[in-house]
Amino acid sequence: MTQSDIGVSASSDAKEFRGLRAIVTGGASGIGRAVAERLLREGGRVAVLDLDISGVGTEFLVAQCDVSDSESVSNAVRGVVEEYGGIDIVVNNAGIGAQGTVEENTDDEWRRVFEVNVYGVVRVTRSALPYLRLSKHAAIVNTCSVAADIGLPRRALYSATKGAVLALTRAMAADHLGEGIRVNCVNPGTADTPWVQRLLGQAADPQQELEALSARQPHRRLVSADEVAGAIAYLASPLSGSTTGIALNVDGGLVGLRIPQGPA
Numbered sequence: 001m002t003q004s005d006i007g008v009s010a011s012s013d014a015k016e017f018r019g020l021r022a023i024v025t026g027g028a029s030g031i032g033r034a035v036a037e038r039l040l041r042e043g044g045r046v047a048v049l050d051l052d053i054s055g056v057g058t059e060f061l062v063a064q065c066d067v068s069d070s071e072s073v074s075n076a077v078r079g080v081v082e083e084y085g086g087i088d089i090v091v092n093n094a095g096i097g098a099q100g101t102v103e104e105n106t107d108d109e110w111r112r113v114f115e116v117n118v119y120g121v122v123r124v125t126r127s128a129l130p131y132l133r134l135s136k137h138a139a140i141v142n143t144c145s146v147a148a149d150i151g152l153p154r155r156a157l158y159s160a161t162k163g164a165v166l167a168l169t170r171a172m173a174a175d176h177l178g179e180g181i182r183v184n185c186v187n188p189g190t191a192d193t194p195w196v197q198r199l200l201g202q203a204a205d206p207q208q209e210l211e212a213l214s215a216r217q218p219h220r221r222l223v224s225a226d227e228v229a230g231a232i233a234y235l236a237s238p239l240s241g242s243t244t245g246i247a248l249n250v251d252g253g254l255v256g257l258r259i260p261q262g263p264a
């Protein structure tokens, strides 16, 4: 079966997401916001589900939603379906950070971060699956992290959640392949988003910290939110119908390359 057989065209004047309905969690800020804008530009209808919806424009369908709360998620997903009549794309992007070694976070902190980063993906996906099954171009993209692949200091809890997201991505891809639902994830390196700006703001010397974070990535800069959004759009696109179960690194070569240290 070719792409034209399934009604998908790669012609340059066609908007890739025309007619498709997407949910983006954490779509009010950073990577999620860049994804929501990208899908909208490419002709999609986009629902932003976020805890804080104060800055989200009226071009989006907006739902205040806490992915760590089952009722909040099912209400938000129901609202999207009432408005759009279905769902084709789910971008599970909402996430929170945590710093510390395995000793340094309390049980409550472990539960809180897993509730958002892992169980949030489970809740949103579970609520959306009945509608994704009805779509001809169903795709789920999870925002994971390089922390799923490499050991970063003092990121035990955060890395554990992203390792779980990576494993869950592959397991869901296997489970739902036969239903025509593709599942992939992106693994960003350190990306220039409000999250990282907040971290820099807490550093004793923000400029020095920015230089250290940039130097950690072989291309010697932070990843942009738009670069991650581009990768998510690729994985969500009906033109990527043969791509499922993968993790796409957007990390300036951090995971894959071994570049000798030296001046930039």
Ligand SMILES: NC(=O)c1ccc[n+]([C@@H]2O[C@H](COP(=O)([O-])OP(=O)(O)OC[C@H]3O[C@@H](n4cnc5c(N)ncnc54)[C@H](O)[C@@H]3O)[C@@H](O)[C@H]2O)c1
Residues within 6 Å of the ligand: 025, 026, 027, 028, 029, 030, 031, 032, 049, 050, 051, 052, 065, 066, 067, 068, 093, 094, 095, 096, 116, 143, 144, 145, 146, 187, 188, 189, 190, 191, 192, 193, 194, 195, 196
């Ligand atoms: N920025 C990075 O360097 C980086 C690197 C790798 C992976 N990531 C991942 O990218 C994703 C987005 O991060 P970002 O940098 O854009 O962060 P961000 O803080 O700019 O945006 C995150 C959004 O998620 C929302 N959110 C948080 N908790 C939520 C909840 N319980 N329910 C609903 N929404 C909630 C926030 O309100 C915010 O709008 C996260 O999953 C993060 O782990 C970020």
